Amino acid sequence: MASAAAIELAHVTKRYGKVVALDDLSLSVTSGVFGFLGPNGAGKTTAVKILVGLARPTAGGGSLAGASFGSKASLHKIGYLPELFRYQSWLTAREVLALHCELAGLERSRWAAEIDRILATVGLADRGGSRVGTFSKGMQQRLGLGIALIGDPAVVLLDEPTSALDPVGRHDVREIIRALRERGAVVFLNSHLLTEVEQVCDSVAIVDRGKVVAQGVLADLLRTSSVRLRASGLSREGRAALARFGEIDDGADGAILIRGVEMERIPDVVSEAVRSGARIYAVEPQHETLEERFLRLLGQ
Amino acid sequence: MTATFVVGRQVIAEAARRKLLLALVLLTIVVIALTVWGIARIEDLRSAGQPLSEAQRRTIVSQLLILVMFMFSWVLSLAAVFVAAPAISGEVESGIALALLSRPMSRAEYVIGKWLGLVALVLGYAIAAAVIELVAVQAVSGYQPPHPIEFLAFVMGEAVAVLTLTLAFSTRIAGMVGGVIAAILFGIVWMGGIVGGVGAAFGNETITHVGTATKLILPTDGLWRGAVWSLEPAVVLAAQTALGPAAAANPFFATEPPPAAYVIWSVLWIAAVLAVAVWSFRGREV
Numbered sequence: 001m002a003s004a005a006a007i008e009l010a011h012v013t014k015r016y017g018k019v020v021a022l023d024d025l026s027l028s029v030t031s032g033v034f035g036f037l038g039p040n041g042a043g044k045t046t047a048v049k050i051l052v053g054l055a056r057p058t059a060g061g062g063s064l065a066g067a068s069f070g071s072k073a074s075l076h077k078i079g080y081l082p083e084l085f086r087y088q089s090w091l092t093a094r095e096v097l098a099l100h101c102e103l104a105g106l107e108r109s110r111w112a113a114e115i116d117r118i119l120a121t122v123g124l125a126d127r128g129g130s131r132v133g134t135f136s137k138g139m140q141q142r143l144g145l146g147i148a149l150i151g152d153p154a155v156v157l158l159d160e161p162t163s164a165l166d167p168v169g170r171h172d173v174r175e176i177i178r179a180l181r182e183r184g185a186v187v188f189l190n191s192h193l194l195t196e197v198e199q200v201c202d203s204v205a206i207v208d209r210g211k212v213v214a215q216g217v218l219a220d221l222l223r224t225s226s227v228r229l230r231a232s233g234l235s236r237e238g239r240a241a242l243a244r245f246g247e248i249d250d251g252a253d254g255a256i257l258i259r260g261v262e263m264e265r266i267p268d269v270v271s272e273a274v275r276s277g278a279r280i281y282a283v284e285p286q287h288e289t290l291e292e293r294f295l296r297l298l299g300q
Numbered sequence: 301m302t303a304t305f306v307v308g309r310q311v312i313a314e315a316a317r318r319k320l321l322l323a324l325v326l327l328t329i330v331v332i333a334l335t336v337w338g339i340a341r342i343e344d345l346r347s348a349g350q351p352l353s354e355a356q357r358r359t360i361v362s363q364l365l366i367l368v369m370f371m372f373s374w375v376l377s378l379a380a381v382f383v384a385a386p387a388i389s390g391e392v393e394s395g396i397a398l399a400l401l402s403r404p405m406s407r408a409e410y411v412i413g414k415w416l417g418l419v420a421l422v423l424g425y426a427i428a429a430a431v432i433e434l435v436a437v438q439a440v441s442g443y444q445p446p447h448p449i450e451f452l453a454f455v456m457g458e459a460v461a462v463l464t465l466t467l468a469f470s471t472r473i474a475g476m477v478g479g480v481i482a483a484i485l486f487g488i489v490w491m492g493g494i495v496g497g498v499g500a501a502f503g504n505e506t507i508t509h510v511g512t513a514t515k516l517i518l519p520t521d522g523l524w525r526g527a528v529w530s531l532e533p534a535v536v537l538a539a540q541t542a543l544g545p546a547a548a549a550n551p552f553f554a555t556e557p558p559p560a561a562y563v564i565w566s567v568l569w570i571a572a573v574l575a576v577a578v579w580s581f582r583g584r585e586v
């Protein structure tokens with residue numbers, strides 16, 4: 001099933017016995033860096049494995065790089081860093097990269113230059129001749145990232161690419177992802193590190209228990225924020241009326257925090273509070289971080 | 301197609317890098333040196349104070365060679381089990397398969413590539429070791445078995461059969477478990493061959509059928525009988541055949557080679573089990 005989208009999941013359900021890993025999940029990514037965010041066990045890895053054909057959906061379908069999941073046409077155009085990154089310990093980094101150059105169908109004359117480029121990109125230039133078995137975990141993940149970049153694939157799927165990396169490595173990965181976007185590649189980034197996603201993703205989907213709970217351009221998702229209200233004389237009915245705007249938390253200083261109120265609705269909140277007889281001392285819109293938004297979405 | 305060869309080549313590269321090849325070479329040198337030394341000592345044997353006749357010596361060497369080659373065939377088959385058992389399951393468990401299978405390569409190419417690599421490894425070793433042993437034995441004793449080429453073909457068929465079965469297990473079950481199951485099956489079939497022979501010796505049809513069935517279910521023992529037959533000089537063959545059907549129970553003896561139909565069956569069996577392995581791995585999620 002070909003489609004204009006680089007990554008397309010249409011009503012994909014995946015069950016492992018009684019466990020529902022993906023529940024009628026649909027997504028479509030046409031360009032840029034897409035962040036797929038969710039807590040442990042949300043189904044992120046399952047979704048990527050289905051895209052590259054390592055696992056089969058119980059129901060539903062879709063396409064990756066314009067061809068069906070796991071087809072050669074699709075796999076020719078993608079790079080994939082698995083969550084579990086392990087490579088042939090008995091080979092050197094250069095040999096592993098050469099193996100993948102060959103499998104990816106690169107012309108032999110291009111291998112040496114490509115391998116040098118990759119090793120430099122992922123910061124392993126001086127360790128290319130070492131056996132992978134002697135690599136630290138972070139170095140193996142760097143190698144895995146390099147493997148995903150071989151041959152400039154049109155779609156790059158990264159399953160938690162910084163899980164084993166130090167801060168410098170995380171910075172490097174951000175730079176690599178930005179460079180990918182610059183050359184027009186589509187990046188699918190699985191993560192539970194919100195800061196990471198916040199810094200590089202153009203759009204995100206937040207997934208929990210196999211379902212997308214929020215999706216969109218990051219700026220839009222962030223626009224929803226919360227408001228702190230310092231007021232006195234708020235009746236129980238008034239409080240109930242305010243709860244319609246969002247989830248209410250009591251602050252330590254006697255103020256109340258209403259979460260999930262969009263900027264444009266703050267005047268409505270204030271007039272509702274006044275109508276119920278409260279006296280308002282302060283109204284403070286709060287910019288909600290993705291982290292807070294994330295936790296709130298998952299709490300629903 | 302390329303992917304198949306890349307996967308196959310990797311099997312051999314891994315064996316070389318992990319020093320499996322070196323270990324095989326060293327151990328084989330020890331075994332060959334021992335048997336050659338032992339066969340050379342036959343010269344010193346005396347029967348009632350007299351040196352052995354040429355015919356006696358020939359018989360003893362031929363029987364010794366059959367024993368040595370029997371051990372060789374077991375070692376070869378079990379080595380095939382050990383290398384094939386983790387060939388796929390190990391890569392799936394470690395995660396190496398994730399990166400490999402997300403390259404443009406079908407599951408069939410991966411399984412067949414593994415199979416070709418393993419077969420090349422096992423057969424390369426079998427040919428090298430058997431040829432050196434046979435040449436060395438001939439050099440010290442002047443004895444050459446009647447059908448050395450057929451012998452090699454039968455032993456290699458035996459090893460490839462058990463290898464293919466083990467690889468099929470490896471598409472679904474952990475290396476240790478698959479290896480143990482394959483080794484036990486190999487042993488059961490070997491015993492089934494003896495049981496069937498006992499049945500033939502005593503004219504019991506049911507027991508004979510058990511032997512025939514095991515030979516068909518896993519063709520290792522049936523092919524081994526062909527290997528033994530290839531090693532028997534005419535004198536031994538004549539003497540044993542004179543014993544009548546009782547000789548059939550002896551796993552170190554065969555009065556005749558397996559029929560052509562059995563050889564064809566064995567080849568088809570290997571192809572079918574390989575097809576099952578491909579089919580099984582197609583459905584495997586990694």
Ligand SMILES: Nc1ncnc2c1ncn2[C@@H]1O[C@H](COP(=O)(O)OP(=O)(O)OP(=O)(O)O)[C@@H](O)[C@H]1O
Nearest residue numbers: 016019021038039040041042043044045046047192
């Ligand atoms: N092979 C499998 N067999 C059975 N259940 C599985 C299998 N793979 C995944 N699951 C289940 O599917 C659900 C989603 O798992 P998945 O690995 O996709 O989560 P994830 O979002 O990647 O989590 P994490 O952040 O921990 O990597 C979990 O409940 C998990 O137990």
Ligand SMILES: [Mg+2]
Nearest residue numbers: 044045046083
């Ligand atoms: Mg995961």
